[in-house]
Amino acid sequence: MTVATHEVFAAAADHRRVVIIDDDPTGTHTASDIDVVLRPDTAAFDAFLRGPRKAVFALSNTRGLPRSTAAAMVSGIVEQARTAAKATGQDVAFLLRGDSALRGHVFPEMEAVAQNTSGLFVPAFLERGRFTRDGVHYISVDGTAVPAADTAFARDSVFGYRSHSIADWVDEVTQGRWKARTVGLDVLRERGYAAVRDALFDAGPHEVVVPDATEHADLETISEGLIAAERSGKSVVTRCGVSFASVRACLRSRTIDEAKLSGRGRLLVICGSVSETSTRQVDALGELANRRIEISTAASIGGCPDMVGELTTRITAELDERGVAMLSTERSEHGGPDTPTMLLDSITEIVSVVANDVDSVIVKGGITSSRVATDGFRARRATVAGQLMPGVPLWLLENRPFVVVPGSVGEDDALRRLVSAFAG
Structure with missing residues (x-):
């Protein structure tokens, strides 16, 4: 001591x-x-x-x-x-x-x-x-x-x-x-x-x-x-x-009670990670996983001009009707070495269009979180409020809650718990 x-x-x-x-x-x-x-x-x-x-x-x-x-x-x-x-x-x-x-x-x-x-x-x-x-x-x-x-x-x-x-x-x-x-x-x-x-x-x-x-x-x-x-x-x-x-750096962590986070308005859940942990967490979302709006790898690689417009329309409709929408990549890892970057480009382009309709964000995947924050929401700075669960920090992007869930972090019910905390 x-x-x-x-x-x-x-x-x-x-x-x-x-x-x-x-x-x-x-x-x-x-x-x-x-x-x-x-x-x-x-x-x-x-x-x-x-x-x-x-x-x-x-x-x-x-x-x-x-x-x-x-x-x-x-x-x-x-x-x-x-x-x-x-x-x-x-x-x-x-x-x-x-x-x-x-x-x-x-x-x-x-x-x-x-x-x-x-x-x-x-x-x-x-x-x-x-x-x-x-x-x-x-x-x-x-x-x-x-x-x-x-x-x-x-x-x-x-x-x-x-x-x-x-x-x-x-x-x-x-x-x-x-x-x-x-x-x-x-x-x-x-x-x-x-x-x-x-x-x-x-x-x-x-x-x-x-x-x-x-x-x-x-x-x-x-x-x-x-x-x-x-x-x-x-x-x-x-x-x-x-x-x-x-x-x-003399930093200290602070646990934030998930139970006190309800009522945050329209929630966008994004999953770019294709790790086994991520896929299990997506599956545990049940109905929301079944309704998820999925980016086609083939369409993203091929630069399909109608894809972004179609998916942003669907996200906006989900947010208006249900208050929560989920955007995800396909749950399999295929394509060439440039495929992850192309998929991230598609995600950030979509997010940039719907950004003003979103009050809270949960992002699965480390690099995905970075690109969504910087290129999707055009943020230059975030403030770390604390941890919602071990290894899962809550950022504030101009007071917008932004949850970073690394690809290999969390139990199978992690995303479900986080969605429940924000969307009720």
């Missing part, structure tokens, strides 16, 4: 403002009372730095982009934040929040923040049973801790991997460009923050320190070690899961 109190003080006392660059909208899993910059630019960071909050999320949405484009996006965001910091006379620290299942453009984005430097990698998402122990990252599957390499996440079509140990994973995904230094749990708990501080000091360019972490106290110790190393002049680029981002 002493370590936790010491660390919280160290993070809170650090004068730097924290910019959390998020590679998809699910980084707000465990945060509340914080803004999300949906369209990063210098003006947005200037407003943040002149405001009272210690941290801000900046959405890069790079997990769905090619590697070079992702790196350029992150580099641009960093430059914008640094320009605003210079103008306001403040210092900023950066965190790269990424997937706790080891997917994403991890190292290209770290290099986009600073070249030829050392790194810290803390992928834990403890709230969902994802942790690192003995140099292996684990993911909870049906209540059992499974090495990440043995889960479906490791078979991702873009970010797949085979290695079980973190050190081998780093070597695999960077093709030997980066090397890992691990800090075991026993060492971390025996030596405290000094174990991380010293490992970071010893790390050279293109070396990443990966400490074990199975409890929040471990994350607090790691945060203190990072701050101590940086205060002594060590340059470190940090990539992490949501749990460490929350600890380092």
Whole structure:
């Protein structure tokens, strides 16, 4: 408990403002009372730095982009934040929040923040049973801790991997460009923050320190070690899961009672994710699932000119008659590599037409949530109010409730419960 109190003080006392660059909208899993910059630019960071909050999320949405484009996006965001910091006379620290299942453009984005430097990698998402122990990252599957390499996440079509140990994973995904230094749990708990501080000091360019972490106290110790190393002049680029981002930025979650959310007016439910979890949650919606308005993959790829007009008319009619409508992609994954982007283009075009007829929104799918918020509702900023259920944040887009439900998050009845909370 002493370590936790010491660390919280160290993070809170650090004068730097924290910019959390998020590679998809699910980084707000465990945060509340914080803004999300949906369209990063210098003006947005200037407003943040002149405001009272210690941290801000900046959405890069790079997990769905090619590697070079992702790196350029992150580099641009960093430059914008640094320009605003210079103008306001403040210092900023950066965190790269990424997937706790080891997917994403991890190292290209770290290099986009600073070249030829050392790194810290803390992928834990403890709230969902994802942790690192003995140099292996684990993911909870049906209540059992499974090495990440043995889960479906490791078979991702873009970010797949085979290695079980973190050190081998780093070597695999960077093709030997980066090397890992691990800090075991026993060492971390025996030596405290000094174990991380010293490992970071010893790390050279293109070396990443990966400490074990199975409890929040471990994350607090790691945060203190990072701050101590940086205060002594060590340059470190940090990539992490949501749990460490929350600890380092002094964020707290707040549970919002679903039972108090009825009467929000016309509700639009959108499902772009085609994961098995998503399909089960859609099926559990019963009558609403049967009435869902589905985007034809073939029509979307073929650029059918009548599709958008037809579907927006149907959505408007459902909203007028029943107060709730559901827009969904087909429940199967087929087509070429550009198909997901084309389907998202169709979703956002449809949403942009019906936006003024919608009072509340529930979106299933991380990247879908981002595109719907930025391109469908043309929002530039959101505020995180809290969590409706574990891993499901409630955003406010200009006071419009906007629920982000990641593709792999939630029990089978999650969407049904959320729809009941908003639509009654």
